[in-house]
Amino acid sequence: MCLTKKSVAMNKDVEYYDELETRDPQARLDAQFAALPEQINHAQRRSRAFARILADIDSASIRTADALAQLPVTRKSALTALAKQDPPFGGLATAEPGEFARVFSSPGPVYEPESHRPDYWRLARALFAARFRRGDLVHNSFAYHFTPAGSMVEGAARALGCAVFPAGVGQTELQAQAVADLRPNGYVGTPSFLKMILDKGAEMKLDTTSLRKAVVSGEALPPSLRAEIGKHGVEVLQCYASADLGLIAYESAAKEGLIVDEGVIVEIVRPGTGDVVPDGEVGEVVVTTFNPDYPLIRFATGDLSAVMAGVSPCGRTNIRIKGWMGRADQTTKVRGMFVTPTQVAEVVNRHPQITKGRLVVDRQADSDTMTLYCETETKGTPGLANDITASLRDVCKLRGEVVFVAIDSLATDGKVIDDIRKYD
Numbered sequence: 001m002c003l004t005k006k007s008v009a010m011n012k013d014v015e016y017y018d019e020l021e022t023r024d025p026q027a028r029l030d031a032q033f034a035a036l037p038e039q040i041n042h043a044q045r046r047s048r049a050f051a052r053i054l055a056d057i058d059s060a061s062i063r064t065a066d067a068l069a070q071l072p073v074t075r076k077s078a079l080t081a082l083a084k085q086d087p088p089f090g091g092l093a094t095a096e097p098g099e100f101a102r103v104f105s106s107p108g109p110v111y112e113p114e115s116h117r118p119d120y121w122r123l124a125r126a127l128f129a130a131r132f133r134r135g136d137l138v139h140n141s142f143a144y145h146f147t148p149a150g151s152m153v154e155g156a157a158r159a160l161g162c163a164v165f166p167a168g169v170g171q172t173e174l175q176a177q178a179v180a181d182l183r184p185n186g187y188v189g190t191p192s193f194l195k196m197i198l199d200k201g202a203e204m205k206l207d208t209t210s211l212r213k214a215v216v217s218g219e220a221l222p223p224s225l226r227a228e229i230g231k232h233g234v235e236v237l238q239c240y241a242s243a244d245l246g247l248i249a250y251e252s253a254a255k256e257g258l259i260v261d262e263g264v265i266v267e268i269v270r271p272g273t274g275d276v277v278p279d280g281e282v283g284e285v286v287v288t289t290f291n292p293d294y295p296l297i298r299f300a301t302g303d304l305s306a307v308m309a310g311v312s313p314c315g316r317t318n319i320r321i322k323g324w325m326g327r328a329d330q331t332t333k334v335r336g337m338f339v340t341p342t343q344v345a346e347v348v349n350r351h352p353q354i355t356k357g358r359l360v361v362d363r364q365a366d367s368d369t370m371t372l373y374c375e376t377e378t379k380g381t382p383g384l385a386n387d388i389t390a391s392l393r394d395v396c397k398l399r400g401e402v403v404f405v406a407i408d409s410l411a412t413d414g415k416v417i418d419d420i421r422k423y424d
Contacts, residue, residue: 014253014315017128020262021316028318032265033063035290040071043295048091049074049082050297065276068298069267073274073286075300076244077329080108089113093294100293104148104243112148112243114155115293121148122263123156126239126250129259129314130215132186134161139179139211141167141189141197142218148243149218153188162186169193176201176208183210191216191225191236198232208232215239215250220324240303240324244296245287249321254313257320264289266321267298268307271328271416272341273349274298279307282414284328285321302328304414330417334361334368339396341416347372347391353384358410359400363421370400373410380404 016022041059043050053072062068082090088097088111097103100113101120114120132138138157144150144166157164165182167175167189175197178184187194194214201208214229214236221238229236239250240258248266249258260266267276268283277283285301304327308320331340339359348357356375361368372392374380385402392400 015128016316017125018262021125021259021318023317025311025317025319028262029065033065033068036068036265036288037062039288039290039292039295040297042094042292043297046094047295048086050092050295052091054297065267068265068288069274069276071274071298073269073298073300074296076302079110079244083108083110087111089294092296095293102148102151104151105146106148106243110243113294114148114151117293119155119159120293121152121155121241121246122261123152123239123241123247124159125261126237126241126247127153127156127160127162127186127188127215129250129252129316130186130213130235130237131253132157132160132162132213132215136160136162136185137182138162138164139167139175139182139184139187139189140164141169141175141187141193143169152241152243152246157188172196172200173204176204176206179208179211180206185210185212187211187214187216187234189214189216190218191221191229192219194234194236195225195229198229198234202232213237217241238323240321242301244294244299245289245301246291248285248287248301249323251323252312252314252316256312257308258323259312259314259316259320260318262318263291266319268305268321269300270345271304271330271414272343272345274300275345277412279309281412282306282325284414300328304328306414325414328414330415330419332361332417332419334370334396334398337396337398339370339398339417343395344372344416346395347388348374350391351384351388353377353380354388355407356410358415359417361417361419361421368421370396370398371403372400373403373405375407375410376404377407 037059101116102114104112140153142149154164217239237251241247247261249260265288267286269286271284285303285305289296304325305321311317344359348354353376354374358373360371388402
C-alpha cells in the first residue's frame with residue numbers, strides 16, 4: 001500500500017499524518033482487501049518460504065477477512081528454525097542480503113532486512129501522532145548495535161524532517177548531559193530509561209526541561225511510570241512495533257488504546273490456533289503486512305491483546321487494540337512433559353461439540369493434574385468425556401480430566417492453558 005505524506009488539519013486542532021488515518025472504516029477495509037491478493041501473490045512468487053506455506057492458495061480469492069482467516073499462521077517462534085533451513089532470512093525475504101540497505105540481528109539469532117525505502121519500518125506515523133515535527137531534535141536511546149530499534153526510529157524521524165542524536169543505550173550521565181547541552185525536543189526509547197535520564201539530570205542539577213514529548217516502546221508503560229515521567233513535563237505516548245513487522249499500532253494524544261497502523265492488517269486469534277476471536281476477547285496478535293521486501297502473511301507475534309470497541313476520540317478511524325497484555329506462549333511442563341496451546345487446540349478441534357476449551361494445570365498431593373474445561377451447547381455425555389480424555393492422552397501423552405461447562409462461562413483472557421500450581 002502506498003502511503004502519502006500529506007498532513008491535514010482537522011477539528012479540535014488535531015493534525016493527521018495523512019488522509020488515510022481518518023477515512024471511512026469500510027473504505028479502509030475495501031482498499032486493504034483489494035490490495036491483499038497481489039501481496040499474497042507477490043509473497044508466493046518472491047519468497048521461498050511463502051511459496052511453500054501458501055503453495056495451495058489461490059491468491060485472487062483472498063479478498064475478505066474470512067478468507068484471510070483461513071490461511072495458515074506463521075509463528076514468530078518458528079523464525080530461528082526457518083533461518084537454519086534457509087539462511088539468513090528463512091526464505092521469507094524477497095531479496096538477498098546484499099540487496100538491502102542494512103541487515104540486523106535479533107536473539108535467536110533471527111536476521112531482519114531493512115530496504116532502501118524511506119521510513120521502511122513506518123514509525124513516522126507514530127512519531128507524528130506524538131507531535132514530532134520538522135525541525136525537532138530527537139534523542140534516540142534505542143540500540144544501534146545488532147538490533148534494528150535505533151534505525152527504526154532514525155528512519156522515521158528523518159522522514160519527518162527531524163534531526164537525530166543517536167544516543168543508543170547506557171551511559172546515563174552522558175545521556176543526561178547531552179539533553180542539557182543539545183536541548184532536544186523529544187525522546188524515543190524505553191520508558192524506564194527515560195525516567196533514569198531525567199532522574200540523573202535532576203541529581204546532577206542539569207536542565208532537561210527541553211524534553212516535552214516522548215514515544216516509548218520495548219516494555220510496559222504502567223500508569224505510575226507515565227505519571228512519574230509526566231512530573232518532569234514530558235508527555236509520553238506508546239507505540240507497538242517489532243523488528244519483523246515495523247509499526248503495528250500506536251498511541252495518540254487521546255491515550256485510549258493503540259491505533260492500528262495503516263500498513264498492516266491485524267487479527268486477534270485464540271492462542272495456538274489461527275481462529276479469530278470476537279472483538280473484546282484477549283488473544284494472540286496476528287499481523288499481515290504489505291511490505292514488499294519482507295511480506296509476512298498472518299504472522300503470529302506471540303503477544304496478547306484485544307480489539308477495543310469504537311474509534312479513537314482523536315478522530316483516527318482504524319481499529320484499536322488494548323496494547324500489550326502478555327505473551328501467548330503458555331507452554332508449561334506437566335509430569336515432565338511439555339504441553340502447548342497448539343496441542344490443546346488440536347484436542348478441541350477433534351471434537352466439534354466443543355466450542356471453546358481451557359486446560360487448567362494444578363497440583364494435588366504432590367502430583368500434577370490436568371483438567372480440560374469444555375464449553376458445549378448441550379450437556380456433555382460420559383461417552384464424549386471418554387473420547388476427549390482419549391484425545392488428551394493421544395495428543396499430550398498425559399492423562400487428564402474433562403469437565404463440561406456452559407457456553408460463555410470460560411474467561412475471555414486469552415488463556416488456553418491456565419497453570420495455577422503453587423509451590424510453597
